[in-house]
Amino acid sequence: MTDHQHTSPVSQATTRYAGEELPFSERDSAHIPGHWLLARLGKRVLRPGGRELTRQMLSHAGIEGHKVVEFAPGLGSTAKEILQHTPASYVGVDEDRKAAAIVDNIVAGTGHAVTAKAQETGLPDDSADVVVGEAMLTMQSDKGKQSIIAEAARLLRPGGRYAIHELGLEPDNLDDETKTLIRKSLARAIKVNARPLTAAEWKALLESEGFEVDWIGSAPMALLDIRRNVADEGIVGVLRILRNLIRDKQARERVMTMKRAFTQYRQHMNGIAVVAHKR
Ligand SMILES: C[S@@+](CC[C@H](N)C(=O)[O-])C[C@H]1O[C@@H](n2cnc3c(N)ncnc32)[C@H](O)[C@@H]1O
Structure with missing residues (x-):
């Protein structure tokens, strides 16, 4: 059986x-x-702002002719969109072996996918022009988020771009009690510890790892x-x-x-x- x-x-x-x-x-x-x-x-x-927010994000990431690494491509839906922007190359990094195999099939001809954690991809320093990651930082602790962003910084050449699409909280001054209630409710519902951040918190986190924010977009959580x-x-x-x-x-x-x-x-x-x- x-x-x-x-x-x-x-x-x-x-x-x-x-x-x-x-x-x-x-x-x-x-x-x-x-x-x-x-x-x-x-x-x-499988991401909170949907395909339209992904498309806006990719249009600001400058993919054409550039080397792209995607963290946590999942079922490869964004990988397909990335290929439409004709990157020079594509590497997907998913910790799940089956997801990596699915993405490997989808991107054959332009790139490949590896089974690894985004915290430690094993890819060389300065090997990417663009790193993309969606719906994967939110489920990390503060420390986990930091180590994935640091890995993106290691992979990128100076001036290289990091594009993320995650769960946000609003407004920026949302009180801690409501944040905790939201986290608990999400953990119960999706059975994953989700820790969304406000726009100001996402920006500060990226800046703490050596990034400068160029564009922020949002869409309802629908x-x-x-x-x-x-x-x-x-x-x-x-x-x-x-x-x-x-x-x-x-x-x-x-x-x-x-x-x-x-x-x-x-x-x-x-x-x-x-x-x-x-x-
Ligand atoms: C919610 S899905 C996101 C999928 C895709 N990015 C999307 O937006 O549709 C989670 C995917 O992220 C992968 N993943 C989660 N955490 C990861 C990590 N730290 N490193 C690599 N892959 C990760 C999972 O294996 C799964 O394929």
């Missing part, structure tokens, strides 16, 4: 993508990290809104997600809990993207 046969119907329906097995295929819907649950349901855009999903996944993609949700009660309950957490703190959360250059 394979691992798949122990899992719920939805995971049997969508355990493969781009010729590879999806990460966490064997975990049940009640315990899987939120982003992999959504991926298993058929969602491909990861589970129907209109955002039609824009990000297309009508066929949304129908696939809904069909999978109907078949999996545990997944439905998880998604409703996530949606409640996102809605409750909607006015204080956003998707934030920043492009900064290495001084």
Whole structure:
């Protein structure tokens, strides 16, 4: 018996993508990290500001003809967008072996993907013109965030650009008590310790590791809104997600809990993207 046969119907329906097995295929819907649950349901855009904010960010990152490293490419949806900007080369760095294999297939011809942590990529100093990372710093502690940003700085040549797209908090003077409530609610819902920051905090963090911020964009945190999903996944993609949700009660309950957490703190959360250059 394979691992798949122990899992719920939805995971049997969508355990493969781009010729590879999806990460966490064997975990049940009640315990899987939120982003992999959504991926298993058929969602491909797994970042808070959606595809449109990604596109704005990439247009400010100056990719054409440059060497790009992407941290945590996940299912390779941004990797595809990056390729459309015709980079000189592309290297994806994902800590999950299955995700790296999916991305490796997607970028074949222009680049490749490696299995490694963004904190310690093993790539050479000054080997990139642009580093891109989405929906991966938020789930780190302050120290973890710092070490990933320091690794981006090590990989980039002076003047090279670092583009991030993460979960933001607003306003900049949001009180600590509300921040803690948001973190606890997110941890319960997505089963990952998410620690979003305000725009001022993201900026200060990047500056502390030797970057200068050139552009900041934002979009509502609408990861589970129907209109955002039609824009990000297309009508066929949304129908696939809904069909999978109907078949999996545990997944439905998880998604409703996530949606409640996102809605409750909607006015204080956003998707934030920043492009900064290495001084
Ligand atoms: C929420 S998804 C983000 C995927 C993609 N960037 C997107 O926006 O759709 C998380 C992905 O980040 C990867 N990841 C998380 N932390 C990482 C780290 N420290 N180093 C490398 N990959 C990481 C996971 O393996 C997974 O593929």
